Amino acid sequence: MNKFSHSLHAVLTRTAPRQARASRSMSRFGTIALSIMSLGVAACGTLTRTAWTRPDVSIPRHWQAESAAAGQTSASVSVGASYNRSDVPDASRSLPADTEANPGGDANIDPWWYAFGDPELNRLVERALAGNHDLKTAVVNLRAAQFAVDLARANQLPLISSSAALSNSHSLRGAHVVSHSKSLLASASYVVDLWGSLSSSTDASRWEARATEQDERTVKMTVASLVAQDYWLLALLTEQIEQSDASILYGEQTLALTNVRYASGAITAVDLLAARQSLASQRASRSVLLAQRTQTENALAILLGQPPGEVFDVPSARLTTPLPAVAAGVPASVLVRRPDVMAAELRTRSTLARADAVRTSFYPNLTLTGSAGTASDALRNLLQNPLGTIAADVAAPFLNVWTMKAQVGSAQTAYDAAVVAFARTFYQALADVENALAARADYQAEITQWADALEAARQSEQRIGWQYRAGSIPLQNWLDAQQASRNADAELASSRYAALINQVALYVALGGR
Secondary structure, three states: OOHHHHHHHHHHHHHHHHHHHHHHHHHHHHHHHHHHHHHHHHHHHHHOOOOOOOOOOEOOHHHHHHHHHOOOOHHHOOOOOEOOOOOOOOOOOOOOOOHHHOOOOOOOOOOHHHHHOOHHHHHHHHHHHHHOHHHHHHHHHHHHHHHHHHHHHHOOOOEEEEEEEEEEEEOOOOOOOEEEEEEEEEEEEEEEOOOOHHHHHHHHHHHHHHHHHHHHHHHHHHHHHHHHHHHHHHHHHHHHHHHHHHHHHHHHHHHHHHHHHHHOOOOOHHHHHHHHHHHHHHHHHHHHHHHHHHHHHHHHHHHOOOOOOOOOOOOHHHHHOOOOOOOOOOOHHHHHHOHHHHHHHHHHHHHHHHHHHHHHOOOOEEEEEEEEEEEEOOHHHOOOOEEEEEEEEEEOHHHOHHHHHHHHHHHHHHHHHHHHHHHHHHHHHHHHHHHHHHHHHHHHHHHHHHHHHHHHHHHHHHHHHHHHHOOOOOHHHHHHHHHHHHHHHHHHHHHHHHHHHHHHHHHHHHOOO
16 A cells, blocks of 8 residues: 555545534434424414404394394304304314215215104105215215315325336447446425415315315205105195096086086076086196196106106195194204305305415425436446435516416405305395295194185085075086185195295205204
8 A cells, every 4th residue: 555545544534433423413403404494384384374264244133132042152142243153063173184084074964854754755855865866966076075185185295206217239330249227216306385385275175175065965955855845746736636536526517417407498508518618627637737746756756866757656645744843943053054054154264275375376485306216237236326316496486476466366356255155145044044934834824724715615615506406596606616615725735735845945944953
């Protein structure tokens, strides 16, 4: 070993421990710096998020009184108070858990149809909830929203890619020389979420997924209500057809009596023609009722997710089903059970988070990239000659001033529209409840009045019939009395049907029983 080699060896021997100590110090420093940077990133993301508050809506005074009677807090019942949901779970709780843990979500609804105590109605609603195509579409939409959450979460993870290459080369000059080359390369890039843009985007997707879950509940409520409506419409049509059959039989008897009186010369042809016209009209009305029943059966089959053609036997006695009792006072808090109200509120949260994501996306971005690989004649040299690079790239999208203003303004406008939509949905919910409660009392009074009218019409028709047989009045008086009796009978059935449908509307308005 010459002098130079000896000196170099001595220097390297002395400096090696120093380099090792320096490397350990740098490692500790890097760990501390990384921890500080992580805390800084989390702090930046928190500071740039806009605090969400529930949109302000006013409650009518009588609703406030009912809320106070129900024991709600004074803040929720003061004059002009805002809608308050402190007594029930609400959407302002912590961010929903990962959707894959509960793919079906909490999309169940209150089985309000059981309140009518009709096993056949219960069976049909359950069939519809299992097979309705609109509901299946809503489930697909929910799955799509859940995948959107997964995609948003994936954007917060490092992007990793890899490649491999193999090449052979042959010499074209004389000697037979063959060379082989293999290479492996892996690269990764990670966008540091300095300002919380990516996390805000994920939050927006999660709130939208929860809102979509409420959309599914809305479809369930709608399907159940439509099944109940068609079910009782079939009962109404069945009763009307039965009434029509009885009226046709009575009309045939009236026509037979008229023929006898006409043959004896007791009446003119005018009475005979009137009897024939009345009977023909009743038969035509029956044909219309039969067509309506077929259409209703087909509509019900579609609701059940079945092909048209199924025949449903719904006795007319179903119209006499007693109406379930309703509490005297309804506090405003029950409206939070309505899925459309909940969905509208959740979308205000989603659009606010989306606005934060758009706004912070124009802040400076930090992207970390790294690559590692090998290029060698043999893969066994992988650990002997690695190639690697680490780089950081800072982007400044805020320089695009006009684009930034337009996109931020558009996102803010979407949030403002969501707030307006929530207020409109909430007030519509109040109106739905008010209308259904008011109509409930009206229909009950109407049923009583038409029952009295029917009894009076039947007695009148009976007496007028006796007078016609005695020859003291013309036939038209009797035909008019028969029509009045039929009208009262039809109105009574329609009022009973309307009362049942209104009860369904009340349950839907309240979001359940």
